[in-house]
Amino acid sequence: MENKNTNASAGMGGTLIITVFVVLCLMIFAALSFTTAYSDLKLARKAQDMASDYYSIHGKAEEKLSEISDILFETDINETMEGIKGRLSGIDGVSFDDKETVLQYEVHGDKNHKISVTLNILHDSMGYYYEISSWNLSNINMPDYEDKIIDIWKGTE
Amino acid sequence: MKNKVSLNSRVSLWEIILSVLIFAAAGIIMLNCFAIARFTQIRANDKTIAGAIIQSDFEIIKSLNTTDEMYEFLDNSYERKNIGNNNYAYTKYFDKNWNQNSMDKEYAVTIRISDEDMKSGNLMIINISAEKEKPYPFIKKEGMEQIYSIESKKFFPDFGGIHGE
C-alpha cells in the first residue's frame, strides 16, 4: 500500500492579500482626502477672486467719484445746471437721468460684476455737492432663464 | 495515512517580510498624501478667515468720513511701521487660531496706504494683504506665503461728502 501524503501550506498568500487590501483602502482614503481638500481650496480661491474683483471695481467707482467731486468743487455757485452737466459729461461713462440733477455711472469688472452709482447733485450757499443715492452691485449679463424644450423619451408604442 | 496540513514556515516568513516592506513603502507615500490633504484644507480655511478679516477692515475704512478717522482707526488696531518716503504700513498679527496676538506671530495682516491729492479731498489707495510667516509644511514654497490680498480706493472729500457736515 502506498502512503499518499499531501501537504498543503496553510495561509500562504494571506498576508499579501491583506497588505494589498490595506494599501488599496489607504490609497482610496488618501485620494478622497486630497480631492476634498483641493476642491475646497479651489472654491475658496474663486470666492477670493470675486471679492478682489468687487473691491477693484469699487476702487474705480471711487476714483470716478473723486473726479466728479473735483468738478463740483471747482464749479461756481452761479453756474447753471446745463453748464455743470456739460462738464460732468466729459467724464467717461457719466450720464444724467431724465431728472437733471441725478447723475449715473457704471463701472464694470472682470467677473460679470458691475457697480451702478447714482448721485444727486445738490447745492447750497457754499456750492455744488453730491449725495450718494445708490451704490449697488449687480451682474453685467443676467443668466438666460428661457425655457428650453427638452426631448423626453415617450416610451415605446 | 491522513493528509497533513502543514505550515511552510520559511515561505510564510518571507511573505510577511515582503508584506511589511510593501506596507512601509506604501505607508510613507499615503502619510505624505494625508499630510498634503490636511494642509491643503488648512490653506482653504485660512483663505476664508483672512478674507473675512480683510474685507471687514476695508468696510470699516469705507464707513469712515475723514482721513483723520481712518488713521485713528489704523493706529488703534494696527502697529505702524515707516516704510520710507513718508509712507506707512500698518500690521497686525494673529496666532494659529486667528486670534489677534502680537507675541505668537503666525499670520500677519498688513495695510499699505498711499494717497493721491485731489482738489476736493484725498483719494486713498489701500492695499490689504494677509501673509503666513512660515510656509505650509509639505507644500514646497519658501519664505512668507501670501494668503489673501485686495487693493481698492476710498475717496475722502474734504467736506465729508455733504456741505455743512
Add this chain to the structure above:
Amino acid sequence: MYKRNNINQFSFQFIFIMLLYLIIAVLSVMIISLGKNIYDNINEDRNTNYELRVSLSYIANKIRQSDKKESLEIRGLHGANAVIINEGYDEEKYQTWIYFYDGAIYEMFTDEDSSFELYDGMKVVEADFFKIEEIKDNLYKFTAVSKEEIAELYLSLYSN
C-alpha cells in the same frame, strides 16, 4: 524523541507565525481606521469652512446689491435681528427678509409688511449661529458660527 522535538519546534514556529499574522491584521485595521479618521476630519473641516464662507458671502452680496436709499433696514424678528431688503416690481412693494432660525440662515420673499412664520422661509445655508448687529448708521456686523469656529464680517453702506 526526535519526533517529539520536531513536533515542539513545529508548534513554536506555527504560533510565532500566527502571532505575526495577527499583529499584521490588527495593525492593518488600525491603519485603515486612522485613514478613515483623517478623511472624516478633513470632511468636517470642509463643511465648517463651507458654512462660514457661504453664509458671509451670501449676506455680503445681498447687502452690496441693495445699497440704495431706503432699501435696507435691520428689524427685530422673534428676539433676533433680521435684514430686510425693500424692493419694488411692477409698482408693487416687496420685502426680502434674511434671518437665522433653527440652525440655518433663511430667506423669505414676501409682500411688504405681511406676516409670516419663520419656517415659511427658504433655507439658504446651515449654520450653528448667525447674528446681525448695527454698529452705526452705515456699518453692520455679521457673525457666523459653525462647529465653534467664528467668522465676523463688517459691511458698510453708502446710501444710508
